[in-house]
Amino acid sequence: MTTSNSQRNTGDILTGFERQITQDRVHAYAEASGDHNPIHLNEEYASTTQFGTRIAHGMLSLALVTEMLASEFPSTWHDGGKLKVRFSAPVFSGEIVTTYGEITAINEEDGQLIATCTIGCKTADGTDVVVGRATVRLE
Amino acid sequence: MAVPLISTVVVGHEFGPYEVTIPAERANAYAKAVGGDESPDYGDSLAPIMVVAAALTELIEDLGLFSGGLQTIHAGQEASWARPVKIGEKVDAIGRLAANSVRRGNHFATVSVSYKDSTGSEIGTSSTTIIVSGEDS
Numbered sequence: 613m614t615t616s617n618s619q620r621n622t623g624d625i626l627t628g629f630e631r632q633i634t635q636d637r638v639h640a641y642a643e644a645s646g647d648h649n650p651i652h653l654n655e656e657y658a659s660t661t662q663f664g665t666r667i668a669h670g671m672l673s674l675a676l677v678t679e680m681l682a683s684e685f686p687s688t689w690h691d692g693g694k695l696k697v698r699f700s701a702p703v704f705s706g707e708i709v710t711t712y713g714e715i716t717a718i719n720e721e722d723g724q725l726i727a728t729c730t731i732g733c734k735t736a737d738g739t740d741v742v743v744g745r746a747t748v749r750l751e
Numbered sequence: 752m753a754v755p756l757i758s759t760v761v762v763g764h765e766f767g768p769y770e771v772t773i774p775a776e777r778a779n780a781y782a783k784a785v786g787g788d789e790s791p792d793y794g795d796s797l798a799p800i801m802v803v804a805a806a807l808t809e810l811i812e813d814l815g816l817f818s819g820g821l822q823t824i825h826a827g828q829e830a831s832w833a834r835p836v837k838i839g840e841k842v843d844a845i846g847r848l849a850a851n852s853v854r855r856g857n858h859f860a861t862v863s864v865s866y867k868d869s870t871g872s873e874i875g876t877s878s879t880t881i882i883v884s885g886e887d888s
Contacts (some may be wrong), residue, residue, distance in 0.1 A: 627787050643776075676785055
């Protein structure tokens with residue numbers, strides 16, 4: 613269930629979700645983005661890299677975070693939303709990741725209420741793979 | 752091995768414009784990649800981050816980072832969007848090298864991108880920071 617933006621408060625937790633990053637998802641993301649780098653797709657090649665196996669596109673993990681934001685703020689995220697993240701660790705094929713977020717501030721800018729959120733995505737062992745913040749207009 | 756552009760390009764260099772038009776097949780692939788029961792309904796629009804990712808692929812190719820022997824780490828990403836983009840809508844992405852330094856043999860580069868619609872209006876921006884290693888020079 614989506615909470616009305618007018619009911620948002622500092623400290624509100626965004627509703628995250630789990631996703632297993634299967635190799636099928638990685639292949640689909642390669643088709644979507646056009647990024648066919650073999651480090652994501654070719655196990656033989658990936659085994660020669662510093663990671664030793666295939667890793668998911670960092671942008672795939674970020675895409676999951678933006679799914680959470682689009683679900684939480686359906687009327688405003690795609691209309692003025694901003695994000696800034698760093699990719700802090702790889703996601704290996706088959707791993708389960710969880711998105712998370714929290715509203716840390718609500719400020720008025722140019723007559724509009726803007727929520728600032730910490731956002732991220734972590735693996736099952738708690739390793740952060742995407743960490744950052746987003747700002748989104750509230751209605 | 753050919754010298755990748757990342758080795759010679761200077762700050763301020765422009766990339767593109769790249770025409771980033773996402774057809775329905777690629778939008779469907781995106782939904783297959785990220786989708787789940789709780790996914791939002793985008794209707795005939797795209798997740799803006801998909802447009803950023805498509806432009807980034809073009810940039811990475813132009814920078815020569817798909818060359819054998821190089822390892823590229825996507826270190827950071829910024830993005831902002833002014834309005835949704837429709838499936839099949841033509842968007843032009845123009846990149847500009849905002850930073851490019853070498854430390855201990857690794858390139859640290861940041862490329863800023865402006866996204867414009869068919870009227871020339873800016874509808875989004877992004878900034879990508881990458882670390883490139885494995886270059887002989």
